[in-house]
Amino acid sequence: MEPESSLVPSLDELRALARAQGVEPTDADLEGVLGFLRTVLPSLRELEEATQRDVPPAGMYLPDPEAT
Numbered sequence: 001m002e003p004e005s006s007l008v009p010s011l012d013e014l015r016a017l018a019r020a021q022g023v024e025p026t027d028a029d030l031e032g033v034l035g036f037l038r039t040v041l042p043s044l045r046e047l048e049e050a051t052q053r054d055v056p057p058a059g060m061y062l063p064d065p066e067a068t
Contacts, residue, residue: 007041008034 009017014030025033056062 007045008037 011027011030011034014033015025018025018030
């Protein structure tokens with residue numbers, strides 16, 4: 001697994017992303033977002049790594065390979 005610091009954007013990166021969307025968040029807003037991302041992103045990465053790549057999403061229609 002990658003170090004947590006590589007998973008979470010920096011404060012400046014978040015600020016730039018927000019500005020690109022026309023939003024000017026305060027430092028407190030950005031710190032709140034960073035806290036959320038520090039909690040969620042490592043868990044999402046772990047889930048992604050645990051999920052097999054050859055397993056299709058649940059409910060996805062897969063045609064019968066014998067029918068073609």
